[in-house]
Amino acid sequence: MTEGLRATLSAHRFAVTAEVGLPHGADPDGLTARVTALKGWVDAVNIIDNASAKVAVSSLAGAVIALRAGVEPVMQLTCRDRNRIALQSDLLGAATLGIPNVLLLTGDHPRFGDHPQAKAVFDLDSIQLTWLARTMRDDGRLLSGRRLDPPPRFLVGAVENPFAPPIDLRAARLAKKVAAGAEFVQTQLIFDVPTFERFLRDVRDLGVADRVAILAGVGPVRSLRALEFLQRSVPGVHIPDEIAKRLRGVTPERVAEEGVRQCIETIDALAGLPGVAGIHLMAFGFERGIPELIQRSAAGALRSTPSSERGGDGAH
Amino acid sequence: MLTRTVAEPLEEFVRTDGPRPTTPRLSARGSYRIAPYVAPRRLLRRLAALIEGRGWLRRLFVSAERGSKWALYGCRMCGQCALPATGYACPMTCPKQLRNGPCGGVGAGGECEVYPDRPCVWVTAARRAQATGHTADLDRLQRPIDHRLWDSSSWLGYWQGRDADLWTAPAPQRPQLVLLPVLSSPGQAHD
Ligand code: SF4
Numbered sequence: 001m002t003e004g005l006r007a008t009l010s011a012h013r014f015a016v017t018a019e020v021g022l023p024h025g026a027d028p029d030g031l032t033a034r035v036t037a038l039k040g041w042v043d044a045v046n047i048i049d050n051a052s053a054k055v056a057v058s059s060l061a062g063a064v065i066a067l068r069a070g071v072e073p074v075m076q077l078t079c080r081d082r083n084r085i086a087l088q089s090d091l092l093g094a095a096t097l098g099i100p101n102v103l104l105l106t107g108d109h110p111r112f113g114d115h116p117q118a119k120a121v122f123d124l125d126s127i128q129l130t131w132l133a134r135t136m137r138d139d140g141r142l143l144s145g146r147r148l149d150p151p152p153r154f155l156v157g158a159v160e161n162p163f164a165p166p167i168d169l170r171a172a173r174l175a176k177k178v179a180a181g182a183e184f185v186q187t188q189l190i191f192d193v194p195t196f197e198r199f200l201r202d203v204r205d206l207g208v209a210d211r212v213a214i215l216a217g218v219g220p221v222r223s224l225r226a227l228e229f230l231q232r233s234v235p236g237v238h239i240p241d242e243i244a245k246r247l248r249g250v251t252p253e254r255v256a257e258e259g260v261r262q263c264i265e266t267i268d269a270l271a272g273l274p275g276v277a278g279i280h281l282m283a284f285g286f287e288r289g290i291p292e293l294i295q296r297s298a299a300g301a302l303r304s305t306p307s308s309e310r311g312g313d314g315a316h
Numbered sequence: 317m318l319t320r321t322v323a324e325p326l327e328e329f330v331r332t333d334g335p336r337p338t339t340p341r342l343s344a345r346g347s348y349r350i351a352p353y354v355a356p357r358r359l360l361r362r363l364a365a366l367i368e369g370r371g372w373l374r375r376l377f378v379s380a381e382r383g384s385k386w387a388l389y390g391c392r393m394c395g396q397c398a399l400p401a402t403g404y405a406c407p408m409t410c411p412k413q414l415r416n417g418p419c420g421g422v423g424a425g426g427e428c429e430v431y432p433d434r435p436c437v438w439v440t441a442a443r444r445a446q447a448t449g450h451t452a453d454l455d456r457l458q459r460p461i462d463h464r465l466w467d468s469s470s471w472l473g474y475w476q477g478r479d480a481d482l483w484t485a486p487a488p489q490r491p492q493l494v495l496l497p498v499l500s501s502p503g504q505a506h507d
Contacts, residue, residue: 079412084460106412106419109430120334120412127416128460135493143460145494161420166442169454173417176455179488180416188420235421235429 004072005044005101006155008278009184009213014271014302015278017074017186017215018290019046020066022056028065031057034287035071041291042071044101046186046280049076053113060090063099074157075099078107083123084132088142091133095152103157103186104129108235127180130158134181158182162199163192163238171202174212184213186280189230191239193269200275213277216270220263220293221247222256222286260289260296267297337428337437338390338409344444347404356475364475378469395465396479401453403444410437415458418442456483459493 008015018041020034035045047062063073075094082090094102106126110118124132133156135141140151158177162170174185190196196216203209221227221239227247230237243262250258270276279299281290294300340347354360367373378393385391389399392408398415399406407415411430418438421429426439445451459482465473473479484491 106414108421109411111411111430122413123463124460125412125414125416125458126419127457131457131493132460134490138490139492139494141494143494159420164418164420164422165424165426165436165439166418166422169417169442169451172451172455176416176457179455179490180457181490235423238424 005074005184008043009155012277014299015213015215016042016281016294016299016303017044017046017278018042018281018283018287019048020287021285022048022051022059022062024054024056026057031062031065032069035066035069035073037288038290039069039071041294042281043278044072044074046074046076046103049078049105049107050081050113051108053080053108053110053115053118055114060094060097060099063094064097067098072101073099074101074103076103076105077129078105079122079124079126079129080107080110081121083121084143087124087129088132088136091136091152091154092148095154099154101155101157102133103159104133104182105159126158127177130156130177130182131180138181155183156181157184157186159187160185161188161236162190162196163188164236167195167199168202171199171206174203175206175208178208178212182212184215184277186215187217189217189219189237189282190266190270191237191243193266195238196270197273200273204275209275214275215278215280216273216276217280217282218263218266218270219282219284220256220286220289221259222284223259224248224252224255226259226284260293263293264297267293267299271298271302335392335409335411335413336431337411337434337440338406339435339437339440340389340405340444342388342404344403344405344448344450347399348448348450351400354471356477360475361477364472368472368476374469374472377472378467381469381471393467393470394461395468395470395473396461396482397470397474398458398482401456401458401483403441403446403448403450403453405437405441405444407437407441407458414438415461417454452486455486455488457488457491458483 005015018038023030038045045066047059047066049059050056059075059077063075066073077090091102104126110116110120132143136148137152140148142148160170160174221230224247227244231239247255247258267279270279281293283290367377382393389406390409391406394408412419418436419429422436422439423432426435428434428436442454445454
């Protein structure tokens with residue numbers, strides 16, 4: 001069922017990627033267990049690069065651990081901690097180790113992490129980094145002009161947040177990332193489907209819909225604490241009042257199931273939208289629940305049906 | 317929605333903890349109106365060469381540029397001015413120094429993720445570009461900057477055509493990234 005992200009996307013099959021947390025100690029077993037549990041369920045796992053600017057095992061090491069466990073990684077790489085020398089070196093290193101997908105982002109500011117005293121690098125921005133990765137791969141050159149022989153072969157991904165102002169320019173920003181070379185994009189968590197639909201429409205209007213595979217970001221909110229955390233402390237996440245009310249409206253022991261149900265409904269709604277190539281699951285420490293989320297939602301049915309039998313949504 | 321933040325020049329100038337999003341004092345309309353007068357032409361090219369040739373004159377010119385652009389835009393003297401393509405809002409005042417548009421952390425009210433008491437400079441840039449009919453400028457891909465040029469004059473470079481390739485046309489189809497004039501000079505072949 002899973003032959004990798006690139007194959008899934010190019011065959012226009014419904015793709016599923018999932019984020020996994022990285023260890024804060026020098027222990028490979030926990031991560032190996034977490035990615036192994038997703039084997040066969042997802043096309044690739046996202047290996048996060050020091051999420052929230054908090055030190056964890058490097059995404060390069062995490063991606064290698066995933067590869068060893070037989071699960072395809074998407075290696076995240078941020079501009080926060082590296083200048084262009086280190087970025088190119090890590091991209092080359094990733095390619096040399098056989099990491100098939102990279103996801104290039106700006107990164108959270110160190111101010112909010114566990115080392116607020118750190119120097120923020122931001123030598124390149126995420127669009128320049130995307131452009132750089134495609135230049136390395138397709139033109140076979142470094143930013144200095146020096147030739148790469150052989151050049152790397154990774155699939156280049158980016159992120160976008162359809163819910164952050166200026167909202168009317170977010171699709172244009174995605175188009176810019178596509179122009180810079182992004183082949184797939186994972187979005188911020190989606191709770192507000194109508195706003196996301198408007199974003200998709202804008203992307204289509206800009207004529208880039210068939211040049212990029214959009215993986216819609218989803219995740220279950222399994223406690224009121226998680227709800228408050230997302231509302232207050234995660235930049236760029238927008239949770240509509242009805243959803244907050246819905247989670248607050250059930251008895252405490254039922255919040256988790258209600259959150260899972262809400263997430264499944266969102267997946268079902270997203271899976272039917274033209275322009276959605278798949279989903280990207282962010283389950284915040286609930287990685288073990290990912291198979292259930294896939295099975296109980298439209299994603300499960302879409303993934304067990306060969307693409308030729310699915311009418312109409314072949315062109316994403 | 318957005319409250320105008322007026323920079324406090326002195327306090328800001330001595331800050332060492334990195335850039336903060338700054339709302340320009342000069343309106344976008346005013347900035348675009350002034351632009352043609354400082355556009356490169358033969359006279360200005362000659363003048364720039366003359367100024368560059370004399371150390372004291374260059375230093376004087378650089379301080380004048382620093383002072384005026386600081387007061388008007390919160391300019392940080394990156395030496396490769398992006399203002400003409402960003403609705404005349406300085407992207408180098410973004411705490412992440414993003415030159416290609418806003419990050420994903422902009423608050424629901426348009427506030428900066430890092431300094432929530434200030435509007436995101438890219439929200440400001442978008443508003444200014446939209447209000448003056450320059451939205452397409454935001455689609456230009458901005459190339460990586462040359463960090464050797466910090467604290468040098470962007471005007472002198474501009475008048476002498478040195479930063480002609482800082483950004484692409486508005487709707488690019490994967491142009492070449494490498495070998496832009498600012499980054500490599502002739503005789504620096506890398507093969
Ligand atoms: S919100 Fe993001 S893009 Fe805007 S000024 Fe702050 S750090 Fe820069």
